[in-house]
Amino acid sequence: LTDGGYPELNQSQLKIMKRMAGPKCSIHCVQFGIGALQTQANFMTKLASQNQGSFNYIDVMKWKENQ
Numbered sequence: 429l430t431d432g433g434y435p436e437l438n439q440s441q442l443k444i445m446k447r448m449a450g451p452k453c454s455i456h457c458v459q460f461g462i463g464a465l466q467t468q469a470n471f472m473t474k475l476a477s478q479n480q481g482s483f484n485y486i487d488v489m490k491w492k493e494n495q
Contacts, residue, residue, distance in 0.1 A: 432459040436471040446478050455479035460486050 437445070449455055457472040459465070465485045476483040 430457075430459060430472070431461060432470055432472050437475065438471075442471065442474055442478060445475060449479050453479065455481040457481065457483045458486060459483070460488055462489055463487060 445455070455475055457476045459470075459472050464487065473483045475481070
């Protein structure tokens with residue numbers, strides 16, 4: 429769970445995460461932000477896709493409205 433801001437994981441760090449997770453582990457990522465998701469391709473989407481996981485974005489302003 430993160431705001432997905434800087435510093436981002438670089439390609440080398442993503443490879444290390446995949447190796448450490450192993451083939452039977454899925455990594456699911458949840459990013460929080462205000463407003464629409466700014467970019468569809470970021471390190472969190474890559475981390476999830478490289479590790480059989482999913483990526484979800486939560487606009488905290490919309491979430492707050494529903495509470």
